[in-house]
Amino acid sequence: MKAEKTASIRVYLRYQHELDRKIYTRMKVDASRGRALSEIARDALAAYYFPPTPKPEIQELTTTIEALSAQVAALAAQIAALANQVHEKDRLQAENAQLKLHLLSSTFGDRSMKRAASEAAQAIANNK
Numbered sequence: 001m002k003a004e005k006t007a008s009i010r011v012y013l014r015y016q017h018e019l020d021r022k023i024y025t026r027m028k029v030d031a032s033r034g035r036a037l038s039e040i041a042r043d044a045l046a047a048y049y050f051p052p053t054p055k056p057e058i059q060e061l062t063t064t065i066e067a068l069s070a071q072v073a074a075l076a077a078q079i080a081a082l083a084n085q086v087h088e089k090d091r092l093q094a095e096n097a098q099l100k101l102h103l104l105s106s107t108f109g110d111r112s113m114k115r116a117a118s119e120a121a122q123a124i125a126n127n128k
Contacts, residue, residue: 009041009045011041027040095124098120099121099124102116102117102120102121103117105117106118106121
């Protein structure tokens with residue numbers, strides 16, 4: 001018999017899923033060009049179970065892209081760390097300027113300025 005060593009495979013494409021609709025449309029285009037549905041199914045199964053090995057140039061490019069992606073991620077992490085350091089430096093400079101103002105107030109100011117500077121210094125010391 002002619003079909004002794006063949007298997008019948010049923011493929012169901014659901015119209016609710018967008019990807020299935022796209023597959024169905026492309027299959028209809030291929031069928032209208034004279035390609036058999038069984039040939040399309042065989043090619044799809046072969047591509048799924050036996051994917052073609054990429055050319056060495058493509059593998060090399062893929063490796064290069066992965067290395068560049070890792071470098072970009074590392075650089076992004078460095079940028080984030082530097083941004084945090086700049087933020088911390090700015091905060092410390094603002095605090096330092098405030099402390100200088102309190103020092104000047106406590107040294108050259110009147111009694112109320114000295115009291116305010118002393119209270120601010122105690123508040124800063126208690127927060128750390």
